Amino acid sequence: MAGTKRLTQHDIAKLAGVSQATVSLVLNGAPTALARIPQETRERVQHVIRSTGYVADPIARRMAKGLNRILGVFTYEPAFPSEQADFFTPFLLGIEEEAQAQNYDLLLLTGAGVGRERKIFADGNRLRIADGCLVLGREFDRAELKRLVSGDYPFVAIGRREDAGGPVPYVGGDYTNGTRALVEKARALGHEKLAYVGPSGSAESVVDRWRGFAEAITEGVELxxxxxxVGRPAGETLDAIVASGATAVFFVELADAVRVEAAARARGLSVPEDFSAIVLGSHVRAERSHMQFTAFDIPREEMGRQATAMLVRRIESAAPIEQILLTCEPVEGQTLANKRT
Amino acid sequence: MAGTKRLTQHDIAKLAGVSQATVSLVLNGAPTALARIPQETRERVQHVIRSTGYVADPIARRMAKGLNRILGVFTYEPAFPSEQADFFTPFLLGIEEEAQAQNYDLLLLTGAGVGRERKIFADGNRLRIADGCLVLGREFDRAELKRLVSGDYPFVAIGRREDAGGPVPYVGGDYTNGTRALVEKARALGHEKLAYVGPSGSAESVVDRWRGFAEAITEGVELxxxxxxVGRPAGETLDAIVASGATAVFFVELADAVRVEAAARARGLSVPEDFSAIVLGSHVRAERSHMQFTAFDIPREEMGRQATAMLVRRIESAAPIEQILLTCEPVEGQTLANKRT
DNA sequence: CTTGACTGCTAATGCGTATTAGCAGCTAAT
DNA sequence: ATTAGCTGCTAATACGCATTAGCAGTCAAG
Structure with missing residues (x-):
């Protein structure tokens, strides 16, 4: 098979009795040029194309023109993790949907960085095969992001990104306001002593949640x-919660919340009777829980869709850099209740 | 930086005072060719390359070499269904893994057939963008498969396929022996009256199961x-089972098994005390069940991996057509027990 | 019958790289 | 003195497509 030559416009031309140039024009000539090729010839060429299943080589096309209707998708972690309920699938669903609607194909850059460390700029920019690319993953490499930003290759990040030596085009979730809304809800239910389980620094997603939380801590409420x-032994965390007298606990990770709730139950405490639990995210796969935790919804599919649309805009019309945060609607759940009186 | 034109080997050549060809040779010439370029010249070129940050344009590179290192993935249904526990993800995981190991990227042919009907050879078929492709999906289009087989484009099917006017290269699961093993296990436990819930015709996967089942029905055992x-009302099916006197029931679909077991429990019957239940597949998303059904494991990830490896073999060395069936190991489960005495 | 406009195409070129054939200049052997 | 062989490169070309300039023919107007 390696020896089999793939069809070229030349072959098509010969079969249709025209020149290579004519084939190219029939395929995608400007209207003015097309007007000069009679219907009959066009149909003859089209027929040969269809019956042979010929498709222009995207590489050559890109070489000559620059575009090939392919969107690259780079993920800093494997796109399909072993854990079933994975992190990326919802994004990919949205991306696939929008790509299909816009008639682009998706190139999963799995080859980049064969080892443990995935790098965008690893082996020559395979990236550039696509017209532009979406970048996702929990932990970005800052240096790579900077290089992307300073380059002229169209890309869009999924998730808010900053500090890259320039504005980063992205579609993210508004975790700040999502978190704030939940804190305010807790407050309205009488909770005055709050606990926060999860980091406050590093990645943007983490910072955003913490900021939303911190901003909502005003008079009458206390951390x-x-x-x-993340991932501390549930028993210890539970001890600390009880000792602190907190009545509402905010978990950055669902997995932590699940474990702490289980630990509490094992000790005869119950959620939300003894303390409320609010979940702000779920990156790590959690054990299954019978509890429906109060949280906010991350519109992952929609993020995928909008990021894809944004990327297409940037590719096709050199649109200016946009930064979009999508609202994360609260999820009622069963774990936030009135403060026990 | 955004305004700077991309550097080419020509620029490097000028800066180093050599020809473009020399630059290319320095970068990746065969050892024999390299031997003829003195250290001194090589270093001069390397230095210019390093100080300018030049990277070869991968597009032009592929153009010259002919191959893309891209594998196409065509699915007859959208690859990322809304249902979370989807059918394709495990395959994709394996595919991604192997593609990464072989340093290929994956092109998801999402563009093909925007409407309800996905077609490989739909108008504007972009399959040939990739060096070869994997085809998956529950229902293949026979005509398309025939066309693939008779063409010279490297492809590998996931799942056994026949009747395509020639041998189809595939990696599938050995449902026949998987099923047979389970029937024999049931027989060893004393079951003599068996029931089979599911179709026996059409798609290969269905045929295989039925064949495995039928082959195991010999003296002493009876259907x-x-x-x-598939998908009959659970009550009706249960009635039929009870009326038939079957002591072991084989379900082609997990979803059916789940519903029938629930219906049985509602009537005070229990599995496997009153009858054993064996599951042979799970295409449709099933309700969650607390039962761990006796079944066989379909090594989906491994299928993805091996299919990918096979495709690469076909692309790179025109390997002959292979057909592989992977063993489906039995899963113990809790629903197959001794026949009630 | 000349000019001009229009029609239906094609030849030629460029994109950036990899690769091959081969050219000078030299040395060593015949 | 010729040949053979080596060194250190370069010119030329192919890859498959898009695009532009332009050629040959027709037809209508002047």
């Missing part, structure tokens, strides 16, 4: 405990 | 009920 880490 | 359909 009585901050466990600045 | 007392065949519900030749």
């Amino acid at each position: 009585v405990l901050h466990v600045d880490e | 007392v009920l065949h519900v030749d359909e």
Whole structure:
């Protein structure tokens, strides 16, 4: 098969009895040029094309023209993790949908960085095969982001990104306001002593949640405990919560919330009777829980869709850099209740 | 930076005072050719390359070499269905893994057939963008498969396929032996009256299961009920089972098994005390069940991996057509027990 | 019958790289 | 003195497509 030559416009031309140039024009000539090719010839060429299944080589096309209707998708982690309920699938669903609607194909840049460390700029820019690319992943490489920003290759990040030596085009979730809304809800239910389980620094998504939380801490509300880490033993965390007297606990990670709730139940405490639990995210796969936690919804599919649309805009019309945050609607759940009186 | 034109080997050549060809050779010439370029010249060129940050344009590179290192993935249904636990994800995981290992990128042919009907050879078929492609989906279009087989484009099907006017290269699951093993297990446990819930015709996957089942029906064992359909009301199916006197029921679809077991429980019957239940597949998303059904494992990831490896073989070395069936190991589960005495 | 406009095409070129054939200049052997 | 062989490169070309300039023919107007 390696020896089999793929069809070229030349072959088509010969079959249709015209020149290579004519084939190219029939395929995608400007209207003015097309007007000069009679219907009959066009149909003859089209027929040969259809019956042979010929498709222009995107590489050559790109070479000559620059565009090939392919969107690259780069993920800093494998796109399909072993854990079933994975992180990327919803994004990909949205991306696929929009790409299909816009008639683009998707190139998953899986080859980049064969080892443990994935790098966009690893082996010659395979990236450039696509007209532009979407970048996703929890942890971006800052240096790479900077290079992307300073280059002239169209890209859009999924998730808010900053500090890249220039504005980063992105579509993200508004975790700040999502978090703030939940804190205010807790406050309205009488909670005055709050706990926060999760980090406050580093990645933007983490910073945003913390900022939303911090901004909502005003008169009458107090942060009585901050466990600045994810994945701590549930027992310890629970001890700290009880000792702090917190009545509402905010978890950055669903997995933590699930474990702490289970630990609490094991000790005869119950959520939300003894303390409320609010979840702000779920990156890590959590054990299944019978509890429906109060949280906010991250519109992942919509993020994928909008990021794709934005990328197409940037490719096709050199649109200016946009930064979009999508609203994260609260999810009622069963774990936020009135403060126990 | 955005305004700067991309550097070419020509620019590098001028700066280093050599020809473009020399630059190319320095970058990636064969050892024999390299041997003829003195250290001193090589270093001069390398230095210019490093100080300018030049990177070869991958497009032009592929153009010259002929191959893309891109594998196409065509699915007859959208690759990322809304249902979370989807059918394709495990395959894609394996495919991605192997593609990465082989340093290929993946092109998801999402553009093909925007409407409800996906077609490989739909107008504007972009399949040939990739060096070869994987085809998956539950229902293949026979005509398209024939066309693929008779063409010279490298492809590999996931799942056994026949009747395409020639041998189809595939990696599938050995449902026949998987099923047979389960029937024999049931027989060893004393079951003599068996029921089969699911179709016996059409798609290969269905045929294989039925064949495995039929082959295991020998002396001492009897098929007392065949519900030749999937998705029948659980109550009806249960009635039929009870009336038939079957002690072990084989379900082609997990979803059916789940519903029938629930219906049985509602009537005070229990599995596997009153009858055993064996599951042979799960295409349709099933309700969650607390039961761990006896079944066989379909090594989807491995299928994806091996299919990818096979495709690469066909692309790179025109390997002959292979047909691989992977063993489906039995899954113990809790629903197959001794026949009630 | 000349000019001009229009029709229906094609030849030629460029995109950036990889690769091959081969050219000078030299040395060593015949 | 010729040949053979080596060194250190370069010119030329192919890859498949898009695009532009322009050629040959027709037809109508002047």
